[in-house]
Amino acid sequence: MTAAEEATVTPVAPPRWEADVVAADGGTVHLRPITPEDADGIVGLMERSSDQTRYYRFFGPVRQLSAKDLYRFTHVDHDDRVAFVVLLGDHLIGVGRYDRLPGTDEAEVAFLIEDAHQRRGLGSVLLEHLAAAARERGITRFVAEVLSQNTGMVRVFRDAGYAAARSYEDGIVHLTFPIAPTEQSLAVVHEREQRSESRSIGRLLNPGSVAVIGASNDPAKVGYAVLHNLLGYGFAGPIYPVNPAVRHVRGVPAYADVESIPDDVDLAVLAVPADEVAAVVEACRRKNVHGLVVISGGFGETGPEGLAAERALVASARASGMRVVGPNCLGVVNTDPGVHLNASLAPDVPGRGRVGFFAQSGALGVALLERARGRGIGLSSFVSAGNRADVSGNDLLQYWATDPGTEVVLLHLESFGNPRKFARLARAVGRTKPVVAVKSGRHVGMTAGLAGTSVAVPEQSVAALFASAGVIRVETLAQLFDVGTLLAHQPLPAGDRVAVVGNSTAMGVLVADSVLEQGLELAHERPVDIGTQASPEDFRAALQAALDDDGVDAVVAVFLPPLLRGEQPFGRVLREVSAGSAKPLVANFLSTEGIPDELAIRGEDGMPARGSVPSFSTPERAVIALAKVAEYARWRRRPVGVVPELDDVQEAAGRAVVEAALAGTPAGRELTDTETMELLGAYGVPMLGTRRVTDVEAAVTAAEEIGHPVVLKSTAPWLRDRRDLGGMRFDLTDADDVRAAYAAIPSGDPVIVQEQAAPGVGTVVQVVDDPSFGALVSFGVGGVATDLLGDRAFRTLPLTDLDAAELVRSPRAFPLLDGYRGSAPVDTAALEDLLLRVARLADDLPEVLALNLEPVIVGPADAWHGGRSLVVAGAQVRVGPPTARVEQGPRRMFRPGT
Numbered sequence: 001m002t003a004a005e006e007a008t009v010t011p012v013a014p015p016r017w018e019a020d021v022v023a024a025d026g027g028t029v030h031l032r033p034i035t036p037e038d039a040d041g042i043v044g045l046m047e048r049s050s051d052q053t054r055y056y057r058f059f060g061p062v063r064q065l066s067a068k069d070l071y072r073f074t075h076v077d078h079d080d081r082v083a084f085v086v087l088l089g090d091h092l093i094g095v096g097r098y099d100r101l102p103g104t105d106e107a108e109v110a111f112l113i114e115d116a117h118q119r120r121g122l123g124s125v126l127l128e129h130l131a132a133a134a135r136e137r138g139i140t141r142f143v144a145e146v147l148s149q150n151t152g153m154v155r156v157f158r159d160a161g162y163a164a165a166r167s168y169e170d171g172i173v174h175l176t177f178p179i180a181p182t183e184q185s186l187a188v189v190h191e192r193e194q195r196s197e198s199r200s201i202g203r204l205l206n207p208g209s210v211a212v213i214g215a216s217n218d219p220a221k222v223g224y225a226v227l228h229n230l231l232g233y234g235f236a237g238p239i240y241p242v243n244p245a246v247r248h249v250r251g252v253p254a255y256a257d258v259e260s261i262p263d264d265v266d267l268a269v270l271a272v273p274a275d276e277v278a279a280v281v282e283a284c285r286r287k288n289v290h291g292l293v294v295i296s297g298g299f300g301e302t303g304p305e306g307l308a309a310e311r312a313l314v315a316s317a318r319a320s321g322m323r324v325v326g327p328n329c330l331g332v333v334n335t336d337p338g339v340h341l342n343a344s345l346a347p348d349v350p351g352r353g354r355v356g357f358f359a360q361s362g363a364l365g366v367a368l369l370e371r372a373r374g375r376g377i378g379l380s381s382f383v384s385a386g387n388r389a390d391v392s393g394n395d396l397l398q399y400w401a402t403d404p405g406t407e408v409v410l411l412h413l414e415s416f417g418n419p420r421k422f423a424r425l426a427r428a429v430g431r432t433k434p435v436v437a438v439k440s441g442r443h444v445g446m447t448a449g450l451a452g453t454s455v456a457v458p459e460q461s462v463a464a465l466f467a468s469a470g471v472i473r474v475e476t477l478a479q480l481f482d483v484g485t486l487l488a489h490q491p492l493p494a495g496d497r498v499a500v501v502g503n504s505t506a507m508g509v510l511v512a513d514s515v516l517e518q519g520l521e522l523a524h525e526r527p528v529d530i531g532t533q534a535s536p537e538d539f540r541a542a543l544q545a546a547l548d549d550d551g552v553d554a555v556v557a558v559f560l561p562p563l564l565r566g567e568q569p570f571g572r573v574l575r576e577v578s579a580g581s582a583k584p585l586v587a588n589f590l591s592t593e594g595i596p597d598e599l600a601i602r603g604e605d606g607m608p609a610r611g612s613v614p615s616f617s618t619p620e621r622a623v624i625a626l627a628k629v630a631e632y633a634r635w636r637r638r639p640v641g642v643v644p645e646l647d648d649v650q651e652a653a654g655r656a657v658v659e660a661a662l663a664g665t666p667a668g669r670e671l672t673d674t675e676t677m678e679l680l681g682a683y684g685v686p687m688l689g690t691r692r693v694t695d696v697e698a699a700v701t702a703a704e705e706i707g708h709p710v711v712l713k714s715t716a717p718w719l720r721d722r723r724d725l726g727g728m729r730f731d732l733t734d735a736d737d738v739r740a741a742y743a744a745i746p747s748g749d750p751v752i753v754q755e756q757a758a759p760g761v762g763t764v765v766q767v768v769d770d771p772s773f774g775a776l777v778s779f780g781v782g783g784v785a786t787d788l789l790g791d792r793a794f795r796t797l798p799l800t801d802l803d804a805a806e807l808v809r810s811p812r813a814f815p816l817l818d819g820y821r822g823s824a825p826v827d828t829a830a831l832e833d834l835l836l837r838v839a840r841l842a843d844d845l846p847e848v849l850a851l852n853l854e855p856v857i858v859g860p861a862d863a864w865h866g867g868r869s870l871v872v873a874g875a876q877v878r879v880g881p882p883t884a885r886v887e888q889g890p891r892r893m894f895r896p897g898t
Contacts, residue, residue, distance in 0.1 A: 011076075011077050013032075013033035013078040013082075014078075014136075016882070017033050017084070017129070017133060018030075018031070018032040019031050019032075019129075020318045022193075022196040022197050022199075022200050023117075023120040023121055023122060023196060023321075024121030024124075024192070024195065025120050025121075025199060026196060026198075026199030026202065026203045026290075026323075027120070027200070027203075027290070027321035027322075028317075028318040028319075028321050028322065028323065029088050029093070029125075029321065030086070030087040030088075030318065030319055031084055031085070031087075031125065031126070031129060032084065032085060032087070033076075033083065033084055033085075034073075034076060034084065034095065034097075035074065036074050037074075038074050038092060039070055039071075039074045041085065041087075041091075041092030042065065042070060042073055042074060043064065043065070043070070044091070044092060045094070045095065045114055046062075046064055046065060047064070048114050048115070048116075049112065049115060050115050053112070053113075053114075053115055053118075054112075055147075056147055056153065057111070057112045059147065059172075073095075076097070078133075079100075080137070081098070081099050081100065082098055082130065082133050082134065082137070083095060083096065083098075084096050084126055084129055084130060084133075086113075086117075086122055086125070087319065088117070088319070088320070088321060089285065089320050093113070093114045093116075093117045093122070094112065094117060094123075094126065095112050095126075096109070096110070096111040096126030096127065097109070097110060097111075097130070098110075098133075098134055098139070098142065100137075100139060101143065105138060105140045105141065106141040106142070106176075107139045107142055107143065108142075108143045108144065109127070109130060109142045109143070109144050110144065111123050111126055111153065111156075118152065121192065121196065123152070123153060123156040124156055124159070124160065127156060127157070127160055128160075128189055130142075131179040134179055135179060135180070139179070140179065141176060141177065141178050141179060142162075142175075142179050143174075144157060144174075144175045145172050145173070145174055145175075146172070146173045146175065147171060147172060148168065148171050157175050157177070159188065160185060160188060161184040161185030161186070161187065161188035161189070162177040162178060162179065162184075162185055163182075164176065164177035165177065190424075190428075194401060197394075197395050197398040197399070198398045198399045198401070198402055198403075200291075200323050200395070201323070201395050201396060201398065201399035203266065203267075203290045203291050203323070204291040204293070204323060204325060204332060204391070205334045205339070205341065205381050205383075205399070206334065206336070206341075207237065207266035207267035207290070207291070208264070208266045209239075209240065209265055209266050209267070210230060210235060210237065210240070210265075210266070210269060210341070211239075211241075211242055211255075211258050211265045211267070211269070211289070212226050212227045212230065212239065212240070212241050212242060212269045212271065213242040213258055213268055213269065213270050213272055214242070214270060214272035215241030215243050215249040215250075215254065216243060216249065216271075217246060217249055217250065221271070222271040222295055222296075222345065223243070223271040223272075224250075225345050225347070226269050226271050226295060226331065226344070226345065227249060227250055228250065229342045229343075229344060229345070229346065229347060230269075230341075230342060230343060231252070232342070232347075233340050233342035235339070235340055236338060236339055236341075237266075239252060240252075240255060240258075240261045240263075240265065241253075241254040242254065242255050242256075242257060242261075243255075243256075244256040257283055258280070258283050258287050258289070259286055261287070264288070265284075265287055265289050266290045266291070267290065267291050267292075267343065268280075268289045268292050268293070269292075269293045269295060269331065269343050270293065270295060270326075271295045271296060272296055273296065274296055274297065274298030274306070275298075277294065277296055277309075277327070278309070278312065278313065281313060281316050282316065284317075284320075284322065285316070285319075285320035285322070289322060290321075290323075291322055291323045291325070292317055292322055292323070292324045292326075293324075293326060293331055293332055293343055294313070294324060294325065294326035294327035294329065294386075295326065295327075295328075295331060295345065296327055296328070297327065298327075299313070299328055299389070300327075300387045301328055310327060310387060310389050311389070313327065314389045317390070318390070323390055323391055323395075324390035325386070325390070326362075326385070326386040326387060326389065327387055328362055328386040328387045329362045329387070330344050330345050330346060330362040330365030330366065330384030330386070331344025331345055331346070331365075331384060332344060332381070332384070333346070333349050333369075333379065333381060333382040333383075334380075335349070335350070335351065335353070335378070335380060335381065336352070336380070336405060337352065337605075344365070344382075344384065345362075345365070345366060346366045346369045348369070348370065348373060349373070350369065350372045350373040350377060350378055350379045351373075351378045351379075351605050351606065351607040352378050352380070352603075352605045352607060353378015353379050353488060354378065354380060354406060354407040354408060354610075355372075355377050355378065355380060355407070355409070355410055355488050356379070356382075356396065356399075356400040356403065356406040356408070356409045356410070357369075357372065357379055357381070357382045357383075357410045358382075358383050358384075358385065358393050358409070358410070358411050358412065358413075359384045359385070359412040360384075360385050360388055360413055360414045361384070361386075361412065361414065362384050364412065365384040368477070371477070372481065374594060375481045375484075375485050375593060375594035375595070376485065376607070376608040376612070377481065377485055377488055377594075378488070378605075378607040380400075380403065380405040380406040381403075381405075381406070383396055392418070393411055393413060393422065394418055394421050394422055394425055397409065397425040397426065397429050397435070398425065400429065400433065401425070401428065401429045401433070406433065407433055407487075407488070408433060408434050408436070408484060408487045408488050409429065409433060409434065409435045409436065410436050410437075410480060410484045411435065411436065411437040411438070412437075412438055412480065413438070413439045419796070420796070420797060423468075423469045423797075424798075426469040426470055426471045427470055429470075430470030430471065430632070430635070430636065431470070431640075434472060434487045434629075434632055435470065435471050435472065436471070436472040436480060436483050436484055437466065437471050437472070437473055437474070437480075438473075438474045438475070438476065438477060438480045439473075467635060468795050468803060469796065470632065470635050470636065472628050472629070472631070473628075474628065479621075479624065479625070479628075482614075482616060482621055482622075482624070483625045483628050485595070485625075486584065486614050486625045486626065486629055487629060488610075489595065489608060489609075489611065489612040489613070489614055490578070490584040490586065490610075490614065491581075491582055491583065491584055492584070492629060492632070492633040492636070493553040493554040493584050493626070493629065494553050494583070495553035495630075496519075496520045496521045496553060497520075497521045497522075497523040497551060497552055497554070498520050498521065498522060498552070498554050498555070498556060498626065499522075499524055499528065499546040499549065499554070499555045499556070500512055500515070500524075500527035500528065500555075500556050500558065501527070501539075501542045501557050501558070502527060502529060502530070502557060502559060502588075503529065503530050503531060503534055503539070503559060503560055504529070504532070504558060504560045505527070507558040507560065507588070507619060508526075508528075508529055510619050511556050511558055511588070511623060512526070512527050514619060514620045514623040514624070515556070515623055518623055518624060518626075518627035519627060519631075520623070520626070523549065523551050523552040528542050528546065530542050532560070536569040536570050536572075536573050537573075539559075539570055540573045540576075540577060543555065543557060543573065543574070543577045543585070547577065547581045547583050547585070553583060553630075554586075555583065555584070555585045555586075556586055556587070556588070556619070556626065557574060557585060557586070557589070558587075558588045558619055559587060559588065559589045571589065571597075571599050572598060574598075574599055574613045575598065575599050575600070575601060578611050578613045579601055584629070586614050586615075586616065586622045586625065586626055587599065587613050587615045587616070587622065588616055588618065588619040588622050589615040592617065593615065593616060593617050594614070594615065595608040595612045595613070595614060595615065599612055599613040599615055600612045639802060640800070640802070641800030641801050641802030642801055643798045643799070643800050643801075644801055644836055646683075646836065646837060646840055648684050649682070649683050650682040651682070653678070653682040654683060654841065654844065654845060655844070655845060657679045658679065658848065658879050659847075660675075661675055661879050662847060662879060662880070667880060667881070668849065668878065668879055668880020668881065669880075670876065670877065670878050671876075671877040673691075673692045673752070676875050676876070677690065677875075679848075680875060680877075683837045683838075683841045684837055685834065685837055685838070685853070685872055685875075686834075686868055686871050686872060687871070687872050687875065688754050688755040688757060688871050688872065688873050689705075689706040689707070689754065690706075690752060690753070690754045690755070691705070691706065691752070691754075692715070692750050692751070692752055692753075693750065693751055693752075693753055694751075696739055696742045696743070699712065699739075699742050699751060699753050700735045700738050700739065702753040703732065703738045703753050706753060706754070706755050707755065708732065708733050709730075709732055709756045710738065710753055710754060710755060710756055711728065711729065711730050711732065711753075711754045711756045712728070712732060712738065712742060712745060712751055712752070712754075713729075713751065713752040713754060713874075714727040714728070714745050714747060714749055714751060715749045715751065716746070716747040716749040718747075719746060719747060719749075725746070726746055727745065727746070729741035729744065729745065731756065732756075754873065757857045757871050757873060758857075758859060760826065760857040760858050760859035761782075761816055761817055761826050761857070761859070762781070762782030762783065762854075762855035762856070762857055763779065763780065763781050763782050763831065763856045763857075763858060764778075764780050764781075764792075764852075764853070764854045764855065764856065765777070765778070765779055765838055765856050766779075766851060766852050766853070766854075767838060767839075767841075768850060769849050775796070775797050775842050775843075775846070776794045776796060776797075777795050777796075777797070777799055777807065777835060777842065778792050778793070778794050779792065779807045779811065779831075780792040780793065780813070781811055781813040781816050781817065782854065782855050782856075783813075786811070789812075791811045791812050791813050793807050794807075795807050795839075797842060797843050798839065798843055799835060799836055799840075801836065804832040804833075804836050805828075805832055807835055808828050808832055808835070809828075817831075817858070824860045825860065826858040826859055826860060826861075827858060827859065827860060827861035827870060829861070830858060830861070830869045830870035831858055831870065834853075834856065834870060838851065838853070845879075846882035846883075847879045847880060847881070847882055848877060848879055849878050849879060849880045849883065850876075850878040851876070851877050851878075852874075852875065852876045852877075853872050853874070853875050854873075854875075855873050855874060856870065856872050856873070857870070857871050858870045
């Protein structure tokens, strides 16, 4: 190599390009940009690759790279030349690269995957990450040349979802395709991600063998409880206790360590002290264990040192292809008769059912399972994630999305590891399977943003966020089981019309009041009261009449036991009527909860089956559960909506503004007026002409350039947008007006000279960063009253056209935009377009931590302000390092160090 090459400083790739990813078979690998230190790894990869694999890559019998080629292979500029390597532990098992074609926005792409790891989807993973990096570097198209007999690589490009042009010459397939994300390519990525992550969870929940490391004969030890529960539940495969101090644990032969087990081990349950976990994980790596359930505590919950150990644990496991449940967790359960896995601390678990249950808390796990069992909720599977260092609720959503044994999902959450991904997955799963969530820490606020723009999210808006994603949000654990019981056993209502049938007028009126208070409708003017002396057949007739009524969508049965007649015949009537109905039927029956025997239709395993009638201890609880299910049914009936393309958006120009702003201040800062105008202009946000000046003559010049009339605004924080304090001066039609206004504005801060908009309605559009929900787009009508009342509506990213339309109409002050008291209705379509552009900006540029557009002045749809119906008169933007809210790129599980 030349002296110039030796002297070259190796460029550094962005940290966001490094990630752990899930392969198609459910195992994990590590992906990162190539470095010069990877030379030995590339040599090893070449040596382990077959003649055919090398021939396919280099179009000739290349056995090893020359020193010059190896140098070029491992030294890239992370701009025109980018390469990623795939690692499994210390082994480099794959490499993918692109090289820009000189003077173009095209790049040639190629891959080399070790034979033993082909058909794991690694070529597709590399293509996705290379395309994402290339787009950041201004490359728009990939070019690839593939030998026609290399059908596997041709398939990688063909199945990527891009519109590839193909040609053939001399046995070579020449492909050219744009790499801009399309609806099809994103769908391909998400489908592949779902399959991979689902398989990774499937390997945890469906093991062929289990090792309990730390198994004990001492009933006071965790290792005793785990082994006891595995044996007692009847796990279908072999169980291997690991304890170096004894020969048998509970009568089962024990092994000194996991590597002494003669057969394969699919799942290892760790119940050893925290300081022994790292060595056990390393032994599991050597044993090729597929997954770990770490019951052991003493990690992130104990402080910074424990958190560092926890991250090291996960990094070691993932580098070896293993997923981790925990640490500090209760464990996992799979009720499938072919598996019968209870690798948890729960001594008794519910029977087989259709509900998947995720609980973040290990401490609450046993109580939650016992509560589900008492309510008659059968489970398909259960996972307690504990510290959620690796496996999270998002992973379980991916698994349950296609699990045929799961029809309802229950979530107990304390936080979101990746809120953006949660919203996306919940929306997808919720279209076919209800997702019910209770989240602790409900009263949350926004993280600090720009001065004056930090917004507390009202409780009703937090609920709206779940509703927009199709999640049935409940406030308490009792409601979680109320709604879960109803969904597990009854159909969804087709509408909101509720009939009330019972044998007590007083109770019927209470139910009717509750129906109306929960936003449902009464199908009949009054409840149907059959009287306390009515017979079971009278009860049957009244219930059947209500269910047969085309004007009824759901029925609430209120039953008080008659004084001189047994209650069981009435319970059988409820059960029999419900069994033949396509409408939901709920009951307030004998002050019971769950599924009493007389209301249950038993399956082969003895668990209550579909058609069983849920009973609630109070009529109000029955109606609340029904109302939440009805709200979900409405969401499921609504159109899906689409995320518009917005072809005029210039993402590269916007990214250049942000990257330039962060170049000198990596910690972040507020953009200048000029930077803000450039950023918003790249996304087609219609800004008023604006200049910032520091003296009166500059103000006069700026006004002449913008064109009269103009507005002068103080930039002093205490005067910003305060017309009442003299911080804003309007209707300045000439230089004299500008001079007088400049002199009259208090304080010596810079002054903004701005084009004056026509009269309209002021609104506020924001992007705010919530620690629980991620990036939110907020909308409200401007003014002190709405600020005081918190009249803002919120939606998560990405924003569809339907979301934007709902967002505009959600604030209580919306009538002010819709012709209130004879005023002209404003152009709501322009507001929706603005919201979509702002959402796209926040989606493309996660470095934008806060954005505030205030006021956004909107008028009628016809010609209003220079042919525009909407203009933005004020904007503030703060940029900084992306927060944890960001979805971690293509198929990315985590960002190193987070």
